[in-house]
Amino acid sequence: MTRLSIKKIIAEDIIDTDATVKGWIRSVRNSKKFSFIVLNDGSSQNNLQIIVDEVLPNYAEVAALLSGSAVSITGRLVKGGGKIPQIEMQGKVVEIIGKTDESYPLQKKATSLEFLREQAHLRIRTNTFGAIMRVRHHMAMATHKFFSDKGFFYLNSPIISGVDAEGAGEMFTISTLSSDITKAPKTKDGKLDFSRDYFGKETFLAVTGQLEGECYAMGLGSIYTFGPTFRSENSNTTRHLSEFWMIEPEVAFADLDEIAELATDYIKYLISYALEHASNELEFLYNREDATVDKNHMETLKHVRDSKFIRVTYTEALEILAKVDPAVKKFEYPTTWGSELQTEHERYLAEVHFKMPVIVTDYPKEFKAFYMKLNPDGKTVRAMDILVPGIGEIIGGSQREDSLEKLEKRMDEMGMDKEPLWWYLDLRRYGSVPHAGFGLGFERALMYVTGMGNIRDVIPFPRTPKNCDF
Ligand code: 4AD
Ligand code: MG
Secondary structure: OOEOOHHHHHHOOOOOEEEEEEEEEEEEEEOOOEEEEEEEOOOOOOOEEEEEEOOOOOHHHHHOOOOOOEEEEEEEEEEOOOOOOOEEEEEEEEEEEEOOOOOOOOOOOOOOHHHHHOOOOOHHHOHHHHHHHHHHHHHHHHHHHHHHHOOOEEEOOOOEEOOOOOOOOOOOEEEOOOOOHHHOOEOOOOOEOOOOOEOOEOEEEOOOOHHHHHHHHHHHOEEEEEEEEEOOOOOOOOOOOOEEEEEEEEEEOOOHHHHHHHHHHHHHHHHHHHHHHOHHHHHHHHOOOOOOOOOOHHHHHHHHHOOOOEEEEHHHHHHHHHOOOOOOOOOOOOOOOOOOOOHHHHHHHHHHHOOOOEEEEOOEHHHOOOOEOEOOOOOEEOEEEEEEOOOEEEEEEEEEOOOHHHHHHHHHHOOOOOHHHHHHHHHHHOOOOOEEEEEEEHHHHHHHHHOOOOHHHOOOOOOEOOEOOO
16 A cells, blocks of 8 residues: 655645555544544644544554554545545554553643753654754755855865864863873773874864855855854853854855845745745744744744845944833843843844844954954954844854954954964965855744744754753
8 A cells, every 4th residue: 555644645635545644643532433543744734633443453452542652554535524624534454553651751732842852852743843843954955945046055064173263262172182192091901092082182063164164165156054063152041052053155255245135035035935835834833822923923924034134233233222211121231332232132123123133234343253354443343143033143244354464463462373273364365355154043043933932942952051961
């Protein structure tokens, strides 16, 4: 018998034919002579209802199955009764593949997101996580399609890194030995233990793929990375992960304006693609009881997709924030020129003031990375952050300093050791061109589109300061 996915059955309206479906039972409801099995196979948001009756040889065993059990069911697909007739199956053969028992953690109907975080290995079997992870898949596909269609090349930047590429000191250390090999850890038989020491070198997990991306943009023209990045910042918030995925395009001969436009187009494309490929999933997520966005989030996203993104400078943003009446909103952190924009400020700007994603440019150089191009004012850099309602920053980017002299001067001012970045400086030594790029936090973009309120719920296995159990 042909095995069909539930997605295909519903999408192609397949009826009046026999088929086999395989999946996990969501629920079993028994009446006197019948049992109604609700089955999900992961292929889509749709469940299939299967009716089995007592003539089934193993009826008693089937009727006693608990949710979470895996089955293969063969039967006839028919249009069911009801106001909106849905496809259902009249089960003829039920093969029990994997049973479950009362200890199965996902028994209860309403399982909180907190509880499910402790069940990271099982939570994909809920409607909520099925929906989120399918959206995640589509947004990853959208990313590749968007950049590839524009002629960008996909670059795999390294994960093991020898430098602090953001200069922010937020790297996880793989090995600390930078000079004294004699102090390296040894194995039992006295040999150097390279599993705990990267061949005598100091190494880290990459905080970004940007610097390597810049190297490749200087030959391929336009590239993008899409990979895991790691940050050791001890931020236990709903929008920080220790391991998150980042998409980083880098474009030779581009300036900040071009990259701001690229970022806007990319966000809009992600929204369109998700709406086109996963609207059932999004609809389901926005209508959850504990959803953190309103039921109209789809309309909000469509509006964003069709609107121009507002652009302000950091200085203008600060003027807006400084004018906010403390009786309306009292900020915890200062809003004076030179202070960093905190999440509360970012959210106020996007959520309350503009009610739209907003691009903030030209930040003071003091709290931005060493590689950003200095503006003629000598105080600000050609940086941009894109802030969205509900989250704050989802993109950080900049035009890069392409003058060797200015870059070296900035690194000296910041007290950076230039030696490990000799190769990066070479890019400015040989055939240097203006170039720019940005990084989109994939999970933050997912939070924005799915409306999920906690970043831990949009990545399969979240790594946070206190969680790396599985
Ligand atoms: O602003 P960031 O630090 O910029 C860079 O890493 C640059 N190298 C990007 C570039 O120009 N190529 O990080 C970029 C984005 C942020 O806007 C945010 O969305 C996300 O990465 N991000 C995090 N997401 C989850 N957890 C964290 N701890 C994050 N840190 C940054
Ligand atoms: Mg940033």
